[in-house]
Amino acid sequence: MSEPLTDPGPSTPDDADWTWVLTRPCADCGFDPAALGVADAPSLLRDAGQRYAAALGREDVRARPADGVWSTLEYTCHVRDVCDVMRGRLEQILDGGGELVTFGNWDQDATALERQYWRSDPQVVRRQVTTAFEAAATAYGRPSGPQWEWPALRSNGSQFTARTLTLYFLHDIRHHLWDIGDVNA
Incomplete structure (x- = not known):
């Protein structure tokens, strides 16, 4: 029988405005918006999905590297939800037919708490993140x-x-691969 899960508490909220990654490289993860074309998105997303799914097999998948920093499991739950939000936002743009659309607010930190990412089953998340x-x-x-x-x-x-x-979406996905220690990020 496995040990009961203990709530690690909330992560440190991220209130940074990351839109700057659209104009210059990210010093942390190496993302360079000038080096990518939008035609690369589908293959980059599929590759990242496989990498996150593989990371869920780590023995320390639930371990937080520091107080307030998500575990690999929590980051993977987050990117699963980011995929859904960003897919929905792109669909909203396309459904708008060229007219200006406004995205609803999405609070990633509230979502993490509400969905209790830390309690997730890595095997279930593997299927969800792949999808x-x-x-x-x-x-x-x-x-x-x-x-x-x-x-x-x-x-x-x-x-x-x-x-x-x-x-912006591709940076988020790459940056979180870097966060979980994926050396190929």
């Missing part, structure tokens, strides 16, 4: 031509297009 990345990859393979420039606003007023949303 979420595949659905996102399929969605990000849909836009073409002028659709990439269709506009959107985030609830905080940050401006996006389908193109910049894609790059």
